Amino acid sequence: MSGLINYISCGALWLGLGAKLPDLVRHRDPFLRALSAALALGSLCFLLGAPPTVGVINRLSGIPNLAAPLTYAVITTYSASSMVLIVYWRGGPAVRRTARCWMTGYAVVVVALAVLFALGDAPRERRTDFDTYYSTTPYTAEMIVLYLVAHLIAVVATATATLRWARDVHGWLRAGLLTMAVGTVLGTGYSIAKLVAVAGHWCGQTWSPLVTQVAPAAAGLGALLFVTGTLIPLAGPRLTTWLLTWRAYVRLRPLEDELDEMLTRRHLRVPRPSLLSPTTLLVWRQTSIQNALGHLDAYALFDHNLYEQTHTAALLNAPDAETARAAAWAATISAAVRVERSGRRVSTPAGSDGRMLPRSPEPAALVHISDVLAASGSAQAARPRRAAHDVGYQ
Secondary structure, three states: OOOHHHHHHHHHHHHHHHHHHHHHHHOOOHHHHHHHHHHHHHHHHHHHHOHHHHHHHHHHHOOOOOHHHHHHHHHHHHHHHHHHHHHHHHOOOOHHHHHHHHHHHHHHHHHHHHHHHHHOOOOOOOOOOHHHHOOOOOOHHHHHHHHHHHHHHHHHHHHHHHHHHHOOOOHHHHHHHHHHHHHHHHHHHHHHHHHHHHHHHHOOOOOHHHHHHHHHHHHHHHHHHHHHHHHHHHHHHHHHHHHHHHHHHHHOHHHHHHHHHHHHHOOOOOOOOOOOOHHHHHHHHHHHHHHHHHHHHHOOOOOHHHHHHHHHHHHHHOOOHHHHHHHHHHHHHHHHHHHHHHOOOOOOOOOHHHOOOOOOOOHHHHHHHHHHHHHHOOOOOOOHHHHHHOOOOO
16 A cells, blocks of 8 residues: 555546647647646656655665655645646736746755755655654755745645636636645645644654655645646536537437437438437437428428417417427427328428428527427327337437
8 A cells, every 4th residue: 555645646647647638739838838747747746755666766776865855856846837837827917927936936946955965864764754754854854844845835825826816717717726726725735744743853743644644645635636627627618518419419309209200201310320429419310300300391391370370379478489489390390290191281392482481490499399399298208119219328
């Protein structure tokens, strides 16, 4: 279990990075570069901080605790990159200057960490409790406090900026920013837990679990929420479109059921697509319905008088004109299907003078017509042959 939390957190960040790599390749956007840098550096923090990785680095380098300053430097860089990410994401007149200030300031901190480690003395390898074990060693103690304070300042600034921005936006962006803010606040638990443990060691107390258990857990959960927050505004609209498309597909079922017998008998149904995505399924169902309506229209089977009478009656009770038109079309289509089935009034395709209605309903109106059919019970529910036909797709 040693280092498991680190590796899981590292994997989560790499998943987020992998999701954004295609966009990074296609677009040279400072925000995408900042996001990719934050995800890459965050994953590297957890990878380098895992005890097994610490042992490998120390052994290969021949320096007992070289992994410590390396990890601290990456954590410091990641802290700055998180704030730079928010700066570029929000934009504004001073984006480049603000980002440059953060990067320059934390570059100085990284150099100071390297200098303090070189001046200090840490001969005994400590893979999990380096912070507390060397918290009283000259120069090494200053290095530890410096990186923890730098991390705490950056995450507090990031959380504050994220929450302020979240108050001014709505929708998926707001949800993503709030999730990122929660993750960043949890991330403060990493530096706070370690600072408390270091202070306890100065006072003669041993609070190693804060360093070995609480800090990694806070950092891991915070990173997971941070990654989730960055992806929510990007994936949310796509998810909304997916759900709306699927909902429209399902809502069209009653109208297709009403036309099913004619679609089968007249061979008007389009072959089912091999790619069963909501979009392709919706287009497939819409096309089949339009084929059937086009057939009814071509043979002048839509009764204009019935449409007008139903529309006039529906206007008295319908909440809006769109619902009234849908009710009129539902009644007219049902009647036309019955006439077509009986074989009455079917002749050679009529010209424009023979059309009883000017045109078939628009594609956008089909869902509302189907809703009326579903509410009135006009459409047949679950015909045996259709039950098998639609299994797994609705």
